[in-house]
Amino acid sequence: METYDLIIVGAGPAGSTFAKALEGSGKRALLIDKQDFPRDKTCAGWVTPTVMETLDIDLAEYGNGRTLQPVRRFRIGMMGQPAVxxxxxxxxxxxxxxCEFDDYLLGRTNTPKQLGVPVKSITRKDGNWLINDTWSAPLLVGAGGHFCPVARLIGDGPGSHETVVAAKEIEFEMTHKQAKTCEARGDTPEIWFCRDLKGYAWVFRKGNYLNVGLGREDNHKLTKHLQDFVETMKATGRLPEDLPGRFKGHAYLLYDHAGRALVDDGLLLIGDAAGLAYTQSGEGIRPAIESALLAADVVRRAADFSATSLQAYGDAIVERFGHRGSKTEKGFQVPGWIRMPLASTLMRSHWFTRKVVTEKWFLHQKVAPLAANS
Structure with a gap:
């Protein structure tokens, strides 16, 4: 049996950032992930300059041999009408x-790792958590996404009416012919809102790679919505006619509608495991990074790993992201005051799509980097 001060389950951006932030603290950590890295991780994959700054990433160094597509424009529209x-x-x-970004972040940490190791069992013994009857620690940090096994230990909180976003997407390297005929531009991601305002689709070109997907607040007719969108994009030349393979599905919780507790005795959740994706955009990389840094600060200073001691992390999340909304409130992406036909009009406005949709909802440009607030 190998014993550590804490075990981090999930080696994505949240887990690897948390592990790196704890280095030098004197606390012995182990990082576990069910997959080997680099691993396939389909994601629209845009990160803001603020994220790069927070992670202290040298853009020139990162861009050497990796995809780093600068974005200067956005095309925003509602399905069935022209984009702005x-x-x-x-x-x-x-x-x-x-696949590159996560592997890069993981490679920057010297924390011991067990990759390609699924968590098959978690048991409690003498104040410690035992993983697979092999590794032991008094603290488990859940960083394994929506279905993280550590999150299952904490549970989803009171009630069962959380708004779970279901998404399907594909990312592939285009052939020369596909790249030549595809009218989507690399520096201009496209976001298309569903007419019922319960989700949106996207087309994001990153060099010769193309990412296409659609997310909605539930699985209801998700495939049909996606198929209709893809056919429309093909007909207008935004997508190649011959998209390869099957679209991959995943799920996550929106911050305002999640009911998961963030901590319990010896348990702490970060990133998508905690349900921190921005409510209006579903974007989760920045919240994952910031939650990891906030959690590491609390764990570094904690006298013990009781729920009482770890609650300082929950308080820090509320201070950073605000109080969660009503658990009975429905809706995805857009605030309640935006309804048809107002939404149709607003999505034709350059001011609204730029200042509200892009800069506020998706990029959170006016939210200062975390370091500036600490």
Whole structure:
């Protein structure tokens, strides 16, 4: 039996950032993930300059041999009507491939790792958690996404009415012919809102790689919505006619509608395991990174790993992201005051699509980097 001070389950951006932030603290950590890295991780994959700054990533170094697509424009529209294109005048985001990005972050930490190891059992004994009857620690940090086994230990909180976003997407390297005929531009991601305002689709070109997907607040007719969108994009030349393979599905919780507790005795959740994706956009990389840094700060200073001691992390999340909304409130992406036909009109507005949809909902440009608030 190998004993550590804490075990991190999930080696994605949240887990690897948390592990790196704890280095030098004197606490012995182990990082476990069910997959080997680099691993396939389909994701629209845009990160803001703020994320890169928070992670202290050298853009020139990262871009050497990896996909780093500068984004200066966005095309925003509602399905069934023309899109509005806004030029922001400077780089406001970067397109990355998660298989590269996650592997890069993981490679920066010297924390001991067990990769390609599924968590088959978690048991409690003498104040410690035992993983697979092999590794032991008084603290488990859940960083394994929506279905993280550590999150299952804490549970989903009171009630069962959380808004779970279901998404399907595909990412592939285009052939020369596909790249030549595809009208989607690398520096201009496209976001298309469903007419019922319960989700949106996207087309994001990153060099020769193309990512296409659609997410909605539940699985109801998700495939049909996706098929209709893809056919429309093909007909208008935004997508190649011959998309390869099957779209992959995944799920996550929106912050305002999640009911998961963030801590319990010897348990702590970060990233998508905690249900921190931004409510209006579903974007989860920045919340994952920031939650990991906030959690590491609390764990570094904690006298013990009781729920009482770890609650400082929950308080820090509320201070950073605000109080969660009513658990009975429905709706995905857009606030309740935006309804048809107002939404149709607003999505034709350059000011609204730029200042509200892109800069506020998706990029959170006016939210200062975490370091500036600490």
């Amino acid at each position: 294109e806004n030029d922001h005048g400077s780089v406001i985001s970067y397109g990355i491939r998660r």
